[in-house]
Every structure is written in structure tokens, then in C-alpha cells.
Amino acid sequence: MDAQTTLAVMRKRSFITAAATLTAAGAATFAYASLVERNLFTLRRVDVPMLEPDAEPLRILHISDLHMMPGQQRKQAWVAALIGTDPDLVVVTGDNLSAPDAVPAVMQALDPLLDLPGAFVFGSNDYRGPVWKNPLRYVFPTGEYVQGVELPTEDLRTGLTTAGWADLNNARTTLKAGGRTLELVGVDDPHVERDNYAAVAGPASSDTDLHLGVTHSPASHVLDAMAADGFTLLLAGHTHGGQVCVPGYGALATNCDLPRSMAKGLHRWPGSSAWLHVSAGLGTHPTAPYRLACRPEATVLTLIPR
Incomplete structure (x- = not known):
């Protein structure tokens, strides 16, 4: 050779x-x-410096994007155990369902928390089931948004409202939590154009102690409007934190107009004094059951003095 x-x-x-x-x-x-x-379900704890001096802390448990399937008992048990975080308020920012028969599983997971003050909005996957699509479409979105089978949205809504939780889908309300009066405003999912903030818009009340804005998808036009009205803590989900992240680079996409740098966690909303918390969520789309450098999470936000 x-x-x-x-x-x-x-x-x-x-x-x-x-x-x-x-x-x-x-x-x-x-x-x-x-x-x-x-x-690898993960509990995150984040301090939010937004209260008046000498105010007592207030704990908000933020849960999002369960994407629950009936057989996911481990996830159900993990969520149920969050009662041990002793929150003053629970906020769920949508995409709870991934199958037509998943409502009992969601209610089972949330059951210990339902005795606490709570509020919720829905995401697109609370209305219609997931369908398979090329994962690259999250990074390079093209074409019309396709939705799957109709889901039992009203059964889920009834279960949560019967327990006393506030339905914030294009709605506004006040409630008591942690010894304070909170004003909350929310919209239905902007990702599928169900939001109607104009129906609930207006300056935050001076008669309440705190002002929260809630949405599933952190669409900038919704967050801008809430912040302009004086809502100083904005809660959202939808992004899954990017779901697949590259160490040192971060999320590849957010599936909305939110910058990649804000795909999860606590941030100041640009041009305002409001804080935005985006939950990376606890589930995945059933046809894309993976996460990389982006663990599934729930978060306890502890509001503390500035």
C-alpha cells in the first residue's frame, strides 16, 4: 500500500x-x-422588589403550561405538593390541557391549591388539542396556525371558578390575598387572537394595594397596554423558556414577539416600571416531548419592599 x-x-x-x-x-x-x-420538575424562588418600605412580603405561586396528559401522575403529584410552599396567591397562565380527557388530571394536580386565592387565564391548548408540526417551525415560523381537536374548555373553567378562582380571560377583578387587596386584569390568549384588552383597559385603581396583569402569551402589545395602565407585575407563560436552549446562547425561539433574552425569568418590561415574569412552564407539547438546558418549572415570586 x-x-x-x-x-x-x-x-x-x-x-x-x-x-x-x-x-x-x-x-x-x-x-x-x-x-x-x-x-426534572424544578421549583424556583425569585424576589421581586416592588412593595412599599416596611410592607410584609407576599408570595405568589406562578404555574404555567402544564400540558397535562391523563397518565402523568408524577407531574400531578409534584404540582399538588406545591401547597407546601405556602403561597398567598396562585396564578395559572394557561395551556393546562393536552388531551380531551385531561381535565380530571389537571384538577387533581391543583386540588390542594384550590382553597387558596387564585386566578387563571387560558392558552390556545386549553381550547384545541395539539397537532404534530415540524419543531423547526418554532424557530422559523411559516404558514397558518393549525389547531387540533376541540378540548373541554368549559369543564376546566367550571372546575376552577367553582373552587373560587378568578377567571381573568378578558376580565378584571379585585381579590384579597395575604392581607391585601389586589387588582388583577387579564386577557385570553393573544397567540390565537383571543385577547381583547380594550374591553378591560383603564388605569389601575388607587384603592388597591397591588396591580397584576396576566396573559398566556407575553405579546408585547398586551404587556405594553397593561404596563401603561399601571399594572406593575405582569405574569405570562407560553414560551416554555425556549424549551431547547444552547448553553451560553440561551433560547433559540420564544414562539412570540418577546426577545429571546426574556424567554423566561424576571425582567423589567421596557419603557415602564413594571416587572415581567415569564414561566418556562411544566410541560411540553406532546409531539415534542423534550427539554434541553431548560428544566420544567414552577416559581414562587416573593414580593418584597423596594
Whole structure:
């Protein structure tokens, strides 16, 4: 075998070795993302400095994007155990369902929390079931938004409102929590153009202690309007935190007009004094059951003096 032939063989072997290594690494990463990380439910605790001096802290439990399937008992048990965080208020920002028969599972998960003051809005997947689509469409959105089978939205709504929780879908209300009076405003999901903030818009009341705005999708036109009206804590979900993130780079997409840098966590909303908290959520789309560098989460927001 001459030198040229030997070099060609070595190059071929090096290519095969590199390809095999990359394939193995890709398979291992996918296995971790789909079998491990998407089940690593994580409780985050975040302080929000927005209260008057000497005010007592107020704890808000923010839950989002359960995407519940009936057989997900581990997720149900984990959510139910959040009663141990002793929140003053529970806010759920939508996309609770992933199947027509998932309402009992959602209610089972939330049951210990239903005796507390609570409020909710819906997301698109509380109305229509998921359908398969190319995951690259989250990064490069094209074409019309396609929805699946109709879901039992009203059964879920009835279950939550019967327990005493406030329905904030294009609605506004006040409630007592943690010894204070809170004003809350919310919209139905902007992602599927169900929002109608104009129907509930107006300056925040000076007769209440705190002002919260709630939406599923953190659409900028909704957040701008809420902040302009004086709602100083805005809560949203929808983004899944990007769901697949690159260490050192972050989320690849937010599935809305929110910047990637704000895909999850606590941020100041630009041009205002309002805080925005975006939950990375607890579930995944059933046809994309994986998370990478973006664990499923619920968050206890502790409001503290500025």
C-alpha cells in the first residue's frame, strides 16, 4: 500500500469515527432531553422588589403550561405538593390541557391549591388539542396556525371558578390575598387572537394595594397596554423558556414577539416600571416531548419592599 492510499484510508477512518461520535453524542443528548430533563420538575424562588418600605412580603405561586396528559401522575403529584410552599396567591397562565380527557388530571394536580386565592387565564391548548408540526417551525415560523381537536374548555373553567378562582380571560377583578387587596386584569390568549384588552383597559385603581396583569402569551402589545395602565407585575407563560436552549446562547425561539433574552425569568418590561415574569412552564407539547438546558418549572415570586 503506497503512502497516498494509506493517507486516504486514514482520512476515511477519521471521518467515520467523527461521524459515529457525533451520532452517539446526538443520540445521548436526545435521550437526556426526552427521558430525563423534561421530568426534572424544578421549583424556583425569585424576589421581586416592588412593595412599599416596611410592607410584609407576599408570595405568589406562578404555574404555567402544564400540558397535562391523563397518565402523568408524577407531574400531578409534584404540582399538588406545591401547597407546601405556602403561597398567598396562585396564578395559572394557561395551556393546562393536552388531551380531551385531561381535565380530571389537571384538577387533581391543583386540588390542594384550590382553597387558596387564585386566578387563571387560558392558552390556545386549553381550547384545541395539539397537532404534530415540524419543531423547526418554532424557530422559523411559516404558514397558518393549525389547531387540533376541540378540548373541554368549559369543564376546566367550571372546575376552577367553582373552587373560587378568578377567571381573568378578558376580565378584571379585585381579590384579597395575604392581607391585601389586589387588582388583577387579564386577557385570553393573544397567540390565537383571543385577547381583547380594550374591553378591560383603564388605569389601575388607587384603592388597591397591588396591580397584576396576566396573559398566556407575553405579546408585547398586551404587556405594553397593561404596563401603561399601571399594572406593575405582569405574569405570562407560553414560551416554555425556549424549551431547547444552547448553553451560553440561551433560547433559540420564544414562539412570540418577546426577545429571546426574556424567554423566561424576571425582567423589567421596557419603557415602564413594571416587572415581567415569564414561566418556562411544566410541560411540553406532546409531539415534542423534550427539554434541553431548560428544566420544567414552577416559581414562587416573593414580593418584597423596594
